[in-house]
Amino acid sequence: MIKLRDICVSFRNEKQESFFGKTRKQVIFNISLNIAQGTCLGILGESGSGKSTLGRVICGMLKPDSGIYTLNDMEIYKSKSNKKILQEKLSIVFQDYTTSTNPRFKIKDIIAEGLFVYKKRTKKNIDLKKEIVHLLEMVGLDETFLNRFPHQLSGGQLQRVCIARAVACQPEVILLDEAISSLDAHTQVQVMDLLKELKEKLNLTYIFITHDLTSITYLCDEVVFLKDGKITESLKVKDLNKTTDEYAKKLIHSIIEF
Ligand SMILES: Nc1ncnc2c1ncn2[C@@H]1O[C@H](COP(=O)(O)OP(=O)(O)O)[C@@H](O)[C@H]1O
Ligand SMILES: [Mg+2]
Structure with a gap:
C-alpha cells in the first residue's frame, strides 16, 4: 500500500555558513520501507533520530530532497x-493532545472538525450530533462529554477525543506520532487497546511512531529501528529476538532484563 524508496531529507543549517552560503544538514538517509494494508x-528511535521528520514526509507535509513515495x-x-488524495486517506494523531486541540472549542466542535x-x-449530508455521539461512543466516551472543554478532560480522555x-x-491510514507517550502506563494500555479495536473494526492501517519498544511489541506487526536518520533494522x-543489529539488541535487552 505505502512504499518509500530511498527517501532523503535535509534542512538548511541556519547557524553554520560556509564560503558557498548556507550548508544543509541531512537528517533522513535513504529510507526505504513498505507498509501493507491492514x-x-x-x-x-530515540529522540532526534528523525522519526517525526519521516512522519511528516509520510503525511504529505514535507517533500523529501530525493526518493519516491507512493500510496x-x-x-x-x-x-x-x-x-490532496493522500491527505484525504490519512489522519494524524500527535503526542501533544493539548496543543492539537483548540482550548476554546468544546469537545463536540473538536470532533466536528474531522466530520x-x-x-x-x-x-x-450527515446528522452532526448523532455522528459525534457515535464517534464518542466508539472511543469509549459518551454524550456527557459533548459540551465540555479540553481542560475538563484527563489526558487519556482528551487523546480519545483526538482519536475520534x-x-x-474515515481515513484508511492513521499516523500516530508518540500518541501515547505522554500518558501514564495504565492509560497507555487502555488507549492501545482502543487503537487495536478500532483497527479491526474500521480496517485501518497504522504507522506508530515511538521511542518505546514495549508499546511496539503490544501493537505492531512490523518494526523499523531508526538511528541518526538511517534504518538499522x-x-x-x-x-524481534532474531535481530543481529547491535542497537536493536541493546533496546530489546533493556526491556527483557527486568
Ligand atoms: N524544521 C526543521 N528545521 C531544521 N532542523 C530540523 C527541523 N525538523 C527537525 N529537524 C532536525 O532533524 C532531526 C530529527 O528530528 P525529528 O524528526 O524531530 O526527530 P524525532 O522525532 O525522532 O525526535 C533533529 O536533529 C532536528 O533538530
Ligand atoms: Mg518526534
Whole structure:
C-alpha cells in the first residue's frame, strides 16, 4: 500500500555558513520501507533520530530532497492533487493532545472538525450530533462529554477525543506520532487497546511512531529501528529476538532484563 524508496531529507543549517552560503544538514538517509494494508508498522528511535521528520514526509507535509513515495502506486509528491488524495486517506494523531486541540472549542466542535473534512469530500449530508455521539461512543466516551472543554478532560480522555477526530473523516491510514507517550502506563494500555479495536473494526492501517519498544511489541506487526536518520533494522515483531543489529539488541535487552 505505502512504499518509500530511498527517501532523503535535509534542512538548511541556519547557524553554520560556509564560503558557498548556507550548508544543509541531512537528517533522513535513504529510507526505504513498505507498509501493507491492514498492518501496523512501528517506527522506533530515540529522540532526534528523525522519526517525526519521516512522519511528516509520510503525511504529505514535507517533500523529501530525493526518493519516491507512493500510496497504492500513486506518486505523492508528483502533483498537488496526489498530495490532496493522500491527505484525504490519512489522519494524524500527535503526542501533544493539548496543543492539537483548540482550548476554546468544546469537545463536540473538536470532533466536528474531522466530520467536516469527510462531509466536504463526500458531499454527504450527515446528522452532526448523532455522528459525534457515535464517534464518542466508539472511543469509549459518551454524550456527557459533548459540551465540555479540553481542560475538563484527563489526558487519556482528551487523546480519545483526538482519536475520534482522526477516525471521523474515515481515513484508511492513521499516523500516530508518540500518541501515547505522554500518558501514564495504565492509560497507555487502555488507549492501545482502543487503537487495536478500532483497527479491526474500521480496517485501518497504522504507522506508530515511538521511542518505546514495549508499546511496539503490544501493537505492531512490523518494526523499523531508526538511528541518526538511517534504518538499522527492519523485521516482524514476532522475530524481534532474531535481530543481529547491535542497537536493536541493546533496546530489546533493556526491556527483557527486568
Ligand atoms: N524544521 C526543521 N528545521 C531544521 N532542523 C530540523 C527541523 N525538523 C527537525 N529537524 C532536525 O532533524 C532531526 C530529527 O528530528 P525529528 O524528526 O524531530 O526527530 P524525532 O522525532 O525522532 O525526535 C533533529 O536533529 C532536528 O533538530
Ligand atoms: Mg518526534
